[in-house]
Amino acid sequence: MTTSPTNGRRPTIDDVARAAGVSKGTVSRALNGHRWVSPDAQRAVEAAVKQTGYRANALARGLKLQRAGSVAFLLGEDLDHMFGDPNFATLMRGASDSLAEMSMSMVLLLAGSADEQARALDFIGTGTIDGVMFVSWHHDMSVLTDLNRAGIPTIFCGTPRAGDPMTSFVTADDLDGAIQMVEHLLSRGRKRIGMIAPPKDAVGGSLRVEGYLRALGDLADESLIVYGDYTREGGRAGMLKLLAQHPDIDAVFAANDLTAAGAIEAAQAEGKVVPDDISIGGFDDNSAATSTVPAITTMRQPFIRLAKEMTRLLIDQINGEPPAQLTLRTELVVRDST
Amino acid sequence: MTTSPTNGRRPTIDDVARAAGVSKGTVSRALNGHRWVSPDAQRAVEAAVKQTGYRANALARGLKLQRAGSVAFLLGEDLDHMFGDPNFATLMRGASDSLAEMSMSMVLLLAGSADEQARALDFIGTGTIDGVMFVSWHHDMSVLTDLNRAGIPTIFCGTPRAGDPMTSFVTADDLDGAIQMVEHLLSRGRKRIGMIAPPKDAVGGSLRVEGYLRALGDLADESLIVYGDYTREGGRAGMLKLLAQHPDIDAVFAANDLTAAGAIEAAQAEGKVVPDDISIGGFDDNSAATSTVPAITTMRQPFIRLAKEMTRLLIDQINGEPPAQLTLRTELVVRDST
DNA sequence: CTGAAAGCGCTTACAG
DNA sequence: CTGAAAGCGCTTACAG
Incomplete structure (x- = not known):
């Protein structure tokens, strides 16, 4: 019955204590950064930990601490x-x-x-x-x-x-972000601004719609809103629908960048030049925002x-x-x- | 000091034992499906568990069992x-x-x-x-x-x-799958079969290349292999390269379905009809395989x-x-x- | 500064 | 069939 640091089972705090020549209480204190450990003991413990390859058992630790970590x-x-x-x-x-x-x-x-x-x-x-x-x-x-x-x-x-x-x-x-985007679109001289909205059950989605409406004020026209599904496909479909129903729109606020990317593709496929004929803004600022030509103007979420x-x-x-x-x-x- | 089933802290096995009027050993045996528990005790324990909302503490259990679960x-x-x-x-x-x-x-x-x-x-x-x-x-x-x-x-x-x-x-x-696919292509009467291979460091990738070469035997031509990266983009690029270098190819074995999807798109963009002018086979059978027109012939991996x-x-x-x-x-x- | 002891919540031989 | 006891591997008052 030697000290056998490694005989199959994982080393425990007792193994470390034995190797360091101190009690396990001291090992614990040394490891958990408690004060009241002599430099000598600290050194011995650290050496013993290295030697044994000790890692505290999280189950035991958690049980005692009442914390899983x-x-x-x-x-x-x-x-x-x-x-x-x-x-x-x-x-x-x-x-x-x-x-x-x-x-x-x-x-x-x-x-x-x-x-x-x-x-x-x-x-x-x-x-x-x-x-x-x-x-x-x-x-x-x-x-x-x-x-x-x-x-x-x-x-x-x-x-x-x-x-x-x-x-x-x-x-x-979301509310303020939508407002900022629509105001930006307005500042570009756009008058007929459509929206490809988030899906209706999206978290925070209604806030983006509300921001859109609020920023537009008197210019708001609910018929300019179509619902997407946060995907590129949905963006394409939404843009097509908007273009068919309202050939006069000159800007679109897309619910997110993926939607905006799809919208851009669809608009271009329909012969529109972005942004000259139609401005398209997104939301998120993720990799989708720079996946298109032109790259997407968007609201950056601080992920x-x-x-x-x-x-x-x-x-x-x-x-x-x-x-x-x-x-x-x-x-x-x-x-x-x- | 009442039995207080819920006073903030989670119920423990002791709470259950008390509520059931048995020892915690019996509770444990009843819960872990051990034999040797009387029907009465079993019932009492089950009722107590329901009443207290007891869930065994995984940390304690794991510590004892030496198993995290x-x-x-x-x-x-x-x-x-x-x-x-x-x-x-x-x-x-x-x-x-x-x-x-x-x-x-x-x-x-x-x-x-x-x-x-x-x-x-x-x-x-x-x-x-x-x-x-x-x-x-x-x-x-x-x-x-x-x-x-x-x-x-x-x-x-x-x-x-x-x-x-x-x-x-x-x-x-992977080896056999690649062989099967190439043999299928051959059975369709194809003679010049290219490959858009997995990236060179892909797990199992070299086996697919080996299967391709082995199935082709004397027909094998290493110059017909280009390397992709398992993405749709890579598939597009690979197909374009293949078409440019070997205008006579009549089939392509794509390393996976994503690659195949990109290859189909690129071939079509170049005016080729799939499969009439060129057959394209994939690997995986995931959602990408049915995302294209035509849908992709592929090797199904039993995920x-x-x-x-x-x-x-x-x-x-x-x-x-x-x-x-x-x-x-x-x-x-x-x-x-x- | 340090060791011995108690206890976190379980399970499982061990007696009965 | 059941209870009392030991022990899994830790941490932390408590004495010293």
Whole structure:
């Protein structure tokens, strides 16, 4: 029965303590940055950790601390819908990065189908997760309700609407963003400005429509609004419809960049010159915005910042702070499509 | 000091035991399906669980059992590259589903960048995960090496190549699939068959090239091979190149469906009729295969089955079985492009 | 500054 | 069939 650092099983804190010649309490204190550890002990522990390849068992640690040390990125959307949406990857990577800075880890949980929802909730209920970031492009907030009921710290990405369960959220200012874009279009001398709107159940979608209407004021004409679905295809279809019904339009506010890209393609296919004949503005400022010729004038959503604030607020909440809600401004990025 | 089922903290097994009027040992036995529990006790426990809303703490359970109860789906690819690749979503959903059937949960871990790799490895080393499914479209197997060294049960999706660390894997038969496709093209009377190959570092890519060459035998002409990158764009470019260099080709084997879709578009843009002037075959049978007109003849990869076998083999390995390697046949799906 | 001890919430031989 | 007890690997008051 030797000290056998590695005989198949993972080294424990006892192995480290033995190798360092101190008690495991001291090892723990040395590792967790507590004061009250002599330089000698600190050195010995560090050497022993290196020698044994010790990593604290997260299960044991979490059990004692009543903290799992990880949060879920819960995706309330079918995985396939996420494909082709560059926002998602950016948001997710941003969250993963800022979580890592706080030495917490992120796990992605799928909640697109009812089945997946049940599974995710089950997993969360098991104590493996300290909190959840809920991301969904459409309004189906039953998961949020369940999470609330279970008392899990949760933060939502986007603006919930009236009637949705009350939670923390972080969002870009959809209303103001839409206003800025339409005002930009107006400043370009455009008079007949159509909109290819977000799908009706999109989170924050009605705010963009409202901003559009508000900025237009007396010029507003509801018949100039057609609904898209946030895809390139939808943008094409929307533009075609708009052109057919209102041959006189000279600008279009597209609900997002993907939509704008499709709209540009369709307009060009119809023989229109963008922006000379028709200006087209988008929303997001993701890779789609520079995938077209001309490149798209758009409202930049601060995705990385959103992700950062989302993790900050969530962690505060895990630490007992009350829920909070944060709205971030968007910024006009002028390119060649307007 | 009442029994207080819910006073903020989660109910524990002690709460259930108290409510059911039995010991916690009995509760545990009742919940884990052990024999040797009287019907009365079983009923009492079930009622108490319902009443308290008890869910076993996974941390405590895992600590005792030396089992985390979850596996990682480790993605060795930049998240952005995954977007636009329908295979990935299918594989991931398949894995998630079959894992759920074994009441294990799946967490997605990103390992696209060096940073993410380090973080993922760190997380895994912490004991929160019982095993990992490693998915990567390109050859950079250093993660596999680290996983092996750490003694983490791991299964790879795709065929590692000589020199890669030895592990379990599940793969579609790339070699045979390529042979089948080329033979199909030959059976259509095609003589000059080009190939838009997978990128050179693609997992299993060289096998598809080898199958192409082998099926062609004496007809093989290496100058008819151009390299793509598994994207639609790459398919377009490849086709254009092929057409420019070899105006006489009458068929193309595209490395995957995305490539085939791009190739069809490019061929048509050049005034070719598919399949009359030129037959184009793909590989995968995902949504891209039916996104074009004509729809694409392709080799179906059994993604769901791959995912299922991947989880089965991984779990066996977690349970102490030795590593294993499984190759699944692909199936020719004839559509209109050949 | 450090060690011994208790306890986080489970499961499972071990007695009965 | 069931309860009491030990122990999984940690952290943190509590004494010293």
